[in-house]
Structures are given as C-alpha cells and as structure tokens.
Amino acid sequence: MELRPIFSTLRRHKTTAWLLVLEIALTCAIVCNAVFLIGQRLQRMDLPSGVAEHELVQIQLGRIGKSTEAMAQSQTDLAALRLIPGVKQVAVINQLPFSDGGASNSGIRLSPQQQQDTLEATTYYGEGALSTLGVRLLEGRDFQHGEYADFGTIIADLHNGDLKNLPSTIIVTQALAQRLWPGQEALGQTIYVGKGLPFRVIGVVADLGRPNDLNQGPEYSTVWPIRMTVADGSSYVIRTAPQDRATVLQSAVAKLKQLDPNRVVLVKRTYDDARHEFFANDRAMAGILVGVIAALLTVTALGIVGLASFWVGQRRRTIGVRRALGATRGDILRYFQAENFLLASFGIAFGMVLAYGINLFLMVHYELPRLPGIYFPVGAAVLWVIGQLAVLGPAMRAANVPPVVATRSA
Secondary structure: OHHHHHHHHHHHOOOHHHHHHHHHHHHHHHHHHHHHHHHHHHHHOOOOOOOOOEEEEEEEEEEEEOOOHHHHHHHHHHHHHHOOOOOOEEEOOOOOOOOOOOEEEEEEEEEOOOOEEEEEEEEEEEOOOOHHHHHOOOOOOOOOOOOOOEEHHHHHHHHHHOOOOOOEEHHHHEEHHHHHHOOOOOOOOEEEEEOOOEEEEEEEEOOOOOOHHHHHHHOEEEEEOOOOOHHOOEEEEEEEHHHHHHHHHHHHHHHHHHHHHOOOEEEEEEEEHHHHHOOOHHHHHHHHHHHHHHHHHHHHHHHHHHHHHHHHHHHHHHHHHHHOOOOHHHHHHHHHHHHHHHHHHHHHHHHHHHHHHHHHHHHHHOOOOOOOOOOHHHHHHHHHHHHHHHHHHHHHHHHHOOOHHHHOOO
C-alpha cells in the first residue's frame, strides 16, 4: 500500500495523531513493566520452601505468668502430642519458612579474621527439626542427640563468656553452600558466626526457605543443634497426613490446654495457611497490576476507536471520492488499518524507550532486576493486535459508505 497519502493525512491532524501516539507509548511502557512486576511476584510466590508443606500444622502458645520449668514442660508436651492419633512427628522449632513474624539470622564469615560478613543467613533451631519439617538431606548427616544444647543454657554461657558448651556443628542449604564455596565440597568446611565462633558443616539439605528477608537470599538458611522451648518464642510443629491436619490440630490444642490451662493459644494453623498469609501482599499487588493493565488497554482501545470514528466522519468526502475512483471496500479497510499500524508503531517505539527508563528507575530505587528483552516484542505484539481490533469497527463503517451517498454529503 502507498504510505504517502497516510503521512499526508496525519500531517493535517498532528495534534490528535500525537495524542494517540503518546497514549500508546505510555500504555506500552506501563504494561511492559507491570507484566514484569507480576512475573516477579508470581516467581516469588512460587519459591520452594523445602518442607512438607501439606503435612504440617503449627501451634504457638503464650503463658499467663512465669514458668520455671520450661524445658520440662516442653518435653511433657512433646510426649503427649506424639500419642495423638495421626501425629507422625513433632518438634519445637523457632520459625518456619515464608511465615510472618520476626526472623532469627546470623552473619556468616569464612575466616575468623574477616571484618565484614560474607552474607546473612537465617538460623533454624529445634531438636528433630529436619525430619519433622520433611527437609531433604542431600549430603552428610543430621545432628545426633548428644550434639544438641539447650537454648537457655547457651544464652547464659554467652553472657558469662563461657564458650566451651556451645554447639560446633551446623547444617546448611545447598544454595548457601554453593554461594560460600562455589565448586567445592561443603562437608567439613568451617564457617564463623558472631565474634569468630566456628561451626563445622556436617550436612547439606536441598532447600529450606527463609521466614522473610527474601531479598538477602531466599534459600540462604542454616540449621543449628539447639534445643528450644515454647517459652523461647518457638512453636510446636506437627507433621501428619494432609487429610488429618484439621483433626490433629484440634486435638493438639485441646491436649496442650489440658496439660496447662494457664496457656493461651497465639497461633494455630496449617502451614498452607501460613504460606498463604505470607504471600497475601504479593497476590494483592499482582491483582492490582492486572487491573491497571486491563484499564490501560481498555482506555487505549477506546481512544483508538474514538479517534478512528472521528476521522471516518471527517473524511466521508475523501472516502467517497476514492470509492468513486475505483477503490474497493478492502482498500478503504486496509487504509485505516495501515494508518493505525503506523501510529501504533511510533507509539510502541517511544514506549519501549520509556519502559526501559522506568525499569532503570525501579532498579536504582527498588532493587528490581533488569527488564528482560522478551517483554518488548510481546508488549508490541499485544498493542498491535489491540490497535487493529479497535480500528476494525470504524474502518468497516468507512468501507461500507456508498460512493454516491459520500459524494452528496460534501
């Protein structure tokens, strides 16, 4: 098709043409980045926790008054919980992957002389934590009973400057091992925590997500041989069959209240519920962005329809003349589609530059990764298709204008 008449017509309607180009450009820039952000949220929500998600329930308790026998009470509770029908395993664990609340973290160094931490990893405590959570051990071994130390004893020893009773072994995730010792064997390596406290790696697990602070490495986790009590802010984590979770959770809460009526239940939920609550903001953000995209594409499509309809009304005489000179309905239809395609192309080209600039701003201020190049052709294709569909109705009305009627309307 000859493009010269199209450019000639657009030069006579510069303002409206530029407004449409700017509208398409803004839509392209926002849509590309919004789709990218949605992808980031979905990827974040799909992170592996490394635990048996559909088999776990969590109970966290608070006590009215002080308890002087926290460890003894915890051991009594554990023994009673193990007797509940359907309970496979139970442990007292300080935190769970992808769950609300404070997280326990430690800075890790590779030598005692190192001045700055190499990274910060989350720390999991709890006797039998790995087997209860269902974490898959890839290399090495789990902790033995004699390696565990009581949390309260450790705190007292650290306060007194006594380090001889501290644990000396640790288990790390595969992602953390690859980050600390790329291409090397992790078993037997030593890391240093705090004021140069050494811990020898005896095991590597496949995955174990962080409770939060995911930007610091969602799978940078460590497991320590530290025995916890619920008085330390930890929770009872019970592993059972998926279909038994509701029944076991109800029975466990009743048993714990029976053993000590002075306790209140702060949290009782399945792990699925915990994960669902943790990613609630991500789902909401993705939903908002989907709404923004839908609104922008709708407004852009309506703008194209309105402008094309306006131009059809303004060009009835020109259309009639072209029809009288032998132009077919297909020629008129292709004319308006080609015109829209050119305007959309200008807007998309400008929008891609704008999208890149917005992404740079997000990278600097919000630590987002670079926008992958695949989003540009996909965004362009979507806007081209929407533009062609939006202009189709007005273009068909223009093509259906009879030559005689169009000429008499001049």
